Amino acid sequence: MHKVRIEYEPLYARVTFQFANSVEVLLNGQREVCININEVHVWANRNQKRARDDIIAQHARTIYLNFRVCISEIEIVDFFTRTFSILVESIDIQKVQPHQIPLHANMILGSASSVAVVLGASNREKMLTISGKVVVAKPFN
Structure with a gap:
């Protein structure tokens, strides 16, 4: 069973999966993935830049x-x-x-x-x- 944690920031949603083999999260058709040893962090950009x-x-x-x-x-x-x-x-x-x-x-x-x-x-x-x-x-x- 995978542990899932979701955090919301003003312009981003961060989803953390521990021990996940693969993950795909899309928000408005864009995705950015940063992979660590036992974690996959997915930041979904809402097409807005932080001012x-x-x-x-x-x-x-x-x-x-x-x-x-x-x-x-x-x-x-x-x-x-x-x-x-x-x-x-x-x-x-x-x-x-x-x-x-x-x-x-x-x-x-x-x-x-x-x-x-x-x-x-x-x-x-x-x-x-x-x-x-x-x-x-x-x-x-």
Whole structure:
């Protein structure tokens, strides 16, 4: 039986097979294979190159979201992915007691340039409507 481990990075999927004789993983018709003694690492490139600004610290890629009604992580990710075609790396929604409503979240994007795409040229706060709920987005300071 082969051991299989799958890891996801923002622009790559890495699949590790231990003691595998052969493996073929395709994603968008491309593949890259690096073979070690007892492991085969397959990196499937999604036809996207990592931008240089992906290396910038997280705070440069973070947007602070403020809201007054309950909104889910799924609603937020879906909105930003569909509306702006950007990668949402993670969302940290305020931790509250069961009877309370979270009022803010920090959203880390895949690149610093995505912050400008969301906030526009002014790079100041912007009001958005997500699933009929008003959300204020501004750069994280």
